[in-house]
Amino acid sequence: MIKNYLKTAIRTLRKNVGFTAINVLGLALGLATCMLIVFYVVDELSYDKYNSKADRIYRANMQIKFGGIDQTYASSPAPLAGTFQNDYPEVEKAVRLLQRGGYNVKKGTQNIHENKVILADSTLFDVFTLPMIAGDPKKALIEPKTVVITETTAKRYFNTTQAVGKTLTFNEHELYKVTGVIKDMPKQSHFNYDFILSMTTTQESKDNAWFSNNFNTYVLLKQGVDVKKFEAKLPSLMRKYAGPQLQSILHLTFEAFEGGGNRYQLALVPLLDIHLKSNLMSELDHNGNIQYVYIFGAVAIFILLIACVNFMNLSTARSANRAREVGVRKVLGSQRKYLVAQFLAESMMVTFVSTVIALVAAYFLLPVFNNISGKNIGLNTSSLIWLVPALLATVLVIGFLAGSYPAFFLSGFRPIDVLKGKLSSGFKGGMLRSSLVVFQFFISIVLIIGTLVIYNQLKYIQNKDLGYNRSQVLVVHGVYNLGDQSKVFRDEVKQLPGVTGVTMTGFLPTSDYRNSSSVFQERSLDPKKAVLAQTWMVDDHYLSTLDIKLTKGRNFSSQMPTDSAAMIINETAAKLMGVRDPLNKSMFLPMDNMAKTFKEFHIIGVIKDFNFASLRTNVSPVILMYGQDNGALSVKLNTANITSLMGLIKNKWKSIQPGKEFEYSFMDDDFDSSYRAEQQMGTIFIIFTSLTIIIACLGLFGLAAYAAEQRTKEIGIRKVLGANVANIVGMLSKDFIKLVIIAIVIAIPVAWFAMQKWLQGFAYRQNIQWWVVVLAAFLAVLIAFVTISFQSIRAALANPVRSLKNE
Incomplete structure (x- = not known):
């Protein structure tokens, strides 16, 4: 039975090779684009998850309001880590990181300037998961003038990972003993260093200064600790330890200081939130932005929906032509469940082929995407663990949705009505298809407006008078x-x-x-x-x-x-x-x-x-x-x-x-x-918007071909009665253009609201210009008209004798 379904499906798809090609190409393009965006989103969401205790690690931020400025820093005072460990039983371990800029490291007679250098407490390896391949993590950073290096760095300086006990010279005369070699830090980390120097080397780490915020402090809370309750204790910590120093400096109690509208408070941010939700002063690296994850996630869904809409549109459009086939098969004794299975099999087959093509395309396009997005994403075993089930689920869901209309609707027809031709309603009867076309162009117009606004803002940033001249x-x-x-x-x-x-x-x-x-x-x-x-x-x-x-x-x-x-x-x-x-x-x-x-x-x-x-x-x-x-x-x-x-x-x-x-x-x-993140986002947005429009146009092209085919005899009669090419093209185009105009009316306020929200992230921004909306609307109509006109002109130029010879 299954073999028969497949054989019939292949025969039907080959018979309508044009529509099949459009279906497969549109769906494959949409799925490949969606996959690339999903890779990007998954990569962004995976930051710092390599840490086995990530759910219990928090960074201490300082919230300062003083002297007319309200600012939050990713850093905190030197004595905070020790206070956490000594005074609070909820804290399992605490560690500090301290940036000191670049160092010159000697390799033979050459001095190499290294920027990826950090100082850290010996508790670093108790908090973060940084596997050590040589050395003892419990002792590695205890003594002054010791250093832990990464595997790649060890090979670069010593041609081996067995570098423990060897010496590195920093800044001409500072000798550091290598006490450990760790595996390279994962790229999905909010900090990434090649050299980790012992914190005990610097005197600043021993200072009891509660108003000098130079250290990035992390705490590992014990299992079961309520973070909110622990955070509620932090104000009293600052009053107890920073209060006396405040009294000494400003001759004010902490209460009087806060009563004057000032603030000097600690706040905890989860480790897993740092990369996407923290862009503060004193960050260890440039972080991402959760907004871009939301935006690209939405774009992925939109592109996938447009591809699915195309598939469904063309499937339902062609299904009317198969109504007579359904009637004949029912008269010959075919049961409804077998008809349902037949239509679903055809849909699943097209979806499966499209998915395979999409996977291959995504694999070969990944290096190009990495270059554009600044990522280093690769397909590996861990990727396939979630990707393969996701693709199988996609095949089942899209295949079922696209095949459900012909499967359940047409299979329920009464044979006598079908064979008398009572169900041929033509294109105008397709309310579902019209709604789907509106939806497609609604998404396309939103993306066009978004792309124009992003481009406009980036141009504004590059040309704004900054108050200094950075040229040359x-x-x-x-x-x-x-x-x-x-x-x-x-x-x-x-x-x-x-x-x-x-x-x-x-x-x-x-x-x-x-x-x-x-x-x-x-x-x-x-x-x-x-x-x-x-x-x-x-x-x-x-x-x-x-x-x-x-x-x-x-x-x-x-x-x-x-x-x-x-x-x-x-x-x-x-x-x-x-x-x-x-x-x-x-x-x-x-x-x-x-x-x-x-x-x-x-x-x-x-x-x-x-x-x-x-x-x-x-x-x-x-x-x-x-x-x-x-x-x-x-x-x-x-x-x-x-x-x-x-x-x-x-x-x-x-x-x-x-x-x-x-x-x-x-x-x-x-x-x-x-502004590299914004520039990359703008480039990716332009590419994805273009792909979205191409996918939408593929569907519109197919529907226009179908509409022209359904009205072949009408076109022949009109030509015999004197209609010219312009009349025919206008007749075939107006129904589609109406749908695009409806999409424009719906899309403009949605796109305006979404981009206003994005622009609010800039203190200096270019307002959305009226011409952006007009240009987006004009482009949508022009793209739709050009797509439709190809089929319309072809139909209008056809010889009417061919369409009327059987009448």
């Missing part, structure tokens, strides 16, 4: 490696032809090099007269090199010794001060964590606000101080031959320190990297 600015990193020779390097670069400006500091608008401090307007350190600001050390060429505008006062000058106690503030800081003219006003900056000493500065200038953080957030206060910081050297170039000038700068570097790596970037590229 070369940033040489790690200038501190030159030591006393850094000034020599700066002065020699400054003399090169084509160099119009040079400034030496790591505090740049496009870097993550930051320093936040509370600055007070009075010696008494009154919190009501405080400004929480970024305090950056710059030289007297900073403003001119980056083209930052002064609105009041003057720039720093190397000819004025008093400028060592001078400040330049931005407009936001000036507003928060609440004074009409801040020039020559004094500000007091604590010089240590306990504010036992402070230094008086005088304001000599006010600069225009410039965006040094993401355009998702408003500009915050910035205070520039005059001094030396050799974190980086920024070079303003003005030459047509950048490659040649770059070579000269590199030669200057090598002449001073031939063994140190020359590392650089361009400020434009650094800025673009901050």
